[in-house]
Amino acid sequence: MSTRSESSLGTRPLDTGDPSPYDERRNDGNADGQLERQRSKASYSYEDARGWRRWRVLRPGRGMYHDIKRRLPYYPSDITDAWSYRTIASTIRMYFPFKAMVPQASAHADRLHSLLPAIAYTLDMYRRTGEFFGVNEALFSSALAAIVFSLIGAQPLTIVGVTGLISLFNFTTYDIISIYDVSIYPQFMAWTGIWAAIFHWLVAVLNACDYMRYVTDFSSESFGMYVGIIYIIKGLEELINEFHEGGSAAGYLACVIAILYFATVYALEKLGQGKMWKAGVRGILADYAYVFCTLFWVGFSHIPGRLEETHVARVPVAPAFSPTQPRSWLIDFWNLDVKWVFVAMPFGFLVMLLFYYDHNVSSITAQARQFPLKKPGGFHWDFFLLGCTTFVAGILGLPMPNGLVPQAPVHTDSLTVYKTELRIISTAEGEGTEIRRPIVKAEAVVEQRVTHFLMGLALIGTMTGPLLVVLHTMPAAVFAGVFFVVGWGSIESNGILQKFILLQAENRFIQRDEPLLRVRRRKILLYISIQMVTVTTCVAISHTIAAIGFPVIIMLLMPMRILVLPRWFRLEELQVLDDFTATNKMVLASLGGKPALPEHSKEEDWGLERQRSEKRHGVPRQRAGSLHR
């Protein structure tokens, strides 16, 4: 199916500082036919293929094979690189403040990014699936995924865990099943997982992940906005639930804690992005805003006297290492009517569709254009692995894990070595001497698999008895606050909102070199309206029993972008409004090369808006909730 390339696996590309053998040859440009043929064998591409070879589904396993071949040489360095100063400093720095709460939960700030939302979704899922999926299931699932993907995943930067969307999927399925026979829910979910796994494997083997290279900001912004809104709604639901469980006083106190948690995290993150103090201090603020605030507000809720007596709801936990329900870990999925086994098939397909988009987008954004990555990823192999974890999660009755948006890009961000430089802009008149502006540059990323692995170990550690007790001290209101921070972060930085704000700006104050000024206002409005219609549709059905269908709607944005939008917008307009989410050649190598959009054009001509912003302010640091902006 593939011949051995002239670059042997034995070479150590890191020694030469050359990012990848594939990449160098890509840059040759006009090579002769012989070389082209070799190249098409050596690298994963269909550009020069002819006849049946052009059809990627007819060449099963080719993507996975190339993923392994491309990534394997880097494996040793994934471990050795981790012992750079930054990872160690990060580990030590993290260990102490967080130790008080979750001793092993050290490795990295994202540890918390990973743990808090996972538990936050679980609170909701726990209540709404008849207490089937609890904290232990979520922890187990996250740990399983973290360990599998850190050990044998192609791209260990992509943080994998339990998302809010699978929580939505699980309890909507519960609502549907409970119409008929609620007792079969565990077996039905197991079969959903099994079917989903099968579809995953098919997609991976048939190289279908390639289509993800067509993801542009048009669809990923919509997805980010949808996720942001859902998070905020979830936060509100968490607070409403507090009223039902604890009465008025507990409910209002939960509101106070959630609002102040949001305000403090937000304020600390803003300070971390400002110009105060040294860059290092700002970095600590930006990195550990979550940690500081979580410790503070958990402590606050335990202040003896009126606060403690109000009894806000806390995280419900089960005994260590046990399922929440009195059952064995393995679901007796063989005890299900054949009828229901087949009903589970479309559900499994929807899970695959959701993960196809969600996991791959989080993987792409973890390797997005602003990160100077030197090592390749592997979408086909990772999606195959995701099928395996989905299978295991299914038969063990765990919520199925997948790539986390926005935690995955935040993880890469936290491993990125940033340097804040000073740009001095001379002004022509009247303004004193000059304007001084900080420019943030991303210098390098510590690409390794140790952080993700430690995260998995820490999650297992959290399942031990003493730590579950610690977890139980956390008020649910803090998680509502987490939802607000993550949700608002995803909305605030979203391109849809940014464009809307620009439309509202008083015209004379808009800088004349603003690329959006080249597009007519009603065209911008049309563009963001299409996005918002999709988003509101998704949000609306998320509150009905049709919620499991939302992946279909999100997915529809991709063909819409390719097929419909070019008819409504001129190429120059799209070049201003839209941008490819991943432009790194390392990433595209695993997706079969550059996207061949109808309007074939150079990547430099796209994302003019972003290019201008980066020229002015440097690359944006990821905020907790932001999606690649």
Place this chain on the structure above:
Amino acid sequence: MSTRSESSLGTRPLDTGDPSPYDERRNDGNADGQLERQRSKASYSYEDARGWRRWRVLRPGRGMYHDIKRRLPYYPSDITDAWSYRTIASTIRMYFPFKAMVPQASAHADRLHSLLPAIAYTLDMYRRTGEFFGVNEALFSSALAAIVFSLIGAQPLTIVGVTGLISLFNFTTYDIISIYDVSIYPQFMAWTGIWAAIFHWLVAVLNACDYMRYVTDFSSESFGMYVGIIYIIKGLEELINEFHEGGSAAGYLACVIAILYFATVYALEKLGQGKMWKAGVRGILADYAYVFCTLFWVGFSHIPGRLEETHVARVPVAPAFSPTQPRSWLIDFWNLDVKWVFVAMPFGFLVMLLFYYDHNVSSITAQARQFPLKKPGGFHWDFFLLGCTTFVAGILGLPMPNGLVPQAPVHTDSLTVYKTELRIISTAEGEGTEIRRPIVKAEAVVEQRVTHFLMGLALIGTMTGPLLVVLHTMPAAVFAGVFFVVGWGSIESNGILQKFILLQAENRFIQRDEPLLRVRRRKILLYISIQMVTVTTCVAISHTIAAIGFPVIIMLLMPMRILVLPRWFRLEELQVLDDFTATNKMVLASLGGKPALPEHSKEEDWGLERQRSEKRHGVPRQRAGSLHR
């Protein structure tokens, strides 16, 4: 005592567009001796006086005489000017949204600025003076002051009403009196008012207000910071009281309302200062943020169901036009032991000291440097009037009114016609074309006495039965929110905090033309440390029985600035760090001319920091709580 000047009272300075006869002659510069002598008779100054005439206390009533002479010619125009488009538009625009709540309370947005804090302070005073001073007393006092000062005050821009500091004074006195015999509190307060009135008249007649021209930002910033901190503490106390009165649920709900009230007012005001929408829309947001948010959150607290059932505390009211206690309005002050009459004297002196600083500073800031005022004020006359209102308030058992900081400058601000202009700054390199920046210019102030008068009428209207009922619907939590907004506004824009933030900034990002860079860091630190030590001392004693002494400490800053600071700082340093609060010649005319500081220098050499900021961004619009920044 004064001879008739050569400019007859019959001339109408407005016709010629000449701001004042006094002013023109000041500008002549090197006139001959004859003219100088005439000038010293015609205008209020001691510069050219010789012998005993140099001593202002020896020429009683001179300041008041000149105040009247200077201001009287403008009186007709104070009424005719009010019928400019801006006042009418402002009145109409205000009438409708606010009508729903307090029908007559229309005139102006400051109507609300005046009403809300007055009631807010009253809530506290009510509880802590054995329910002697209630809402009706506060309304009556504010109305009395507003009508007196709008009708016969020299400077009708200075809004007069009940402040938080007099509330602090009143309940501290209550604490002291209740050690001995709580039943004499009304009579004792009456005598305090009588003594205070006498001291006021003495100060006014002996021209002692002149010393207020030495007020610089050094002391007024400290005062602003002190007021801001006290407000925030008051807000917190209001919330704590909610727990005592209404229990946990009411307390937490009050916290939620206060926090969200703060957040919404703050966000709307920020939007109003931004670049979105047209200038007019932004103006409405900035002006009516209080109105919108108050209506919304009062309504919110009445949503049937859980919110209404929580029963947050609401404004306590008495029957229409009646004192809160069952008493006649006139206090039987003649029924007090002579011993206590004399004990009341130092209390009256402290009230005078407080008002001397507070009233005059609020008057100065209402006429501060950034407002292009054309009509003069009259500090001596107004302080004499303040003595009269203090006397009446004393014998009627009302909280004594005085000039409101920060409402007075906000009032002037709301009458100022601002124009937002565009400044385009060409840049030399790399930044595209240019930088566009809005510059706010103050074009004119609608100087009139109608708004203040309508405010007084509206306050009387509020004392009618139906409107007291409306007032009773307002939750106390909203007032806690008002405290937070006003308090934080005063802190956020305060020069002390601004200098502190600059000290924290990473050095390379500070613009090189920043004047503070010319002062050594430890000197800046010393300067703000002196301010903060004063502030914290005042805050600390405000919570003890020594609280009535805080005016002394604030007042000490003025001699300190004149006598001590020049020894510790070089002149150039003070020119960067400090600035005269009032620089308008119109204002200084009533204070005996320019301040003759030891370091005699041109006013243009001062406030380099402010000058730079105004050059860049234009004049700052007053935020609700900001003190002339």
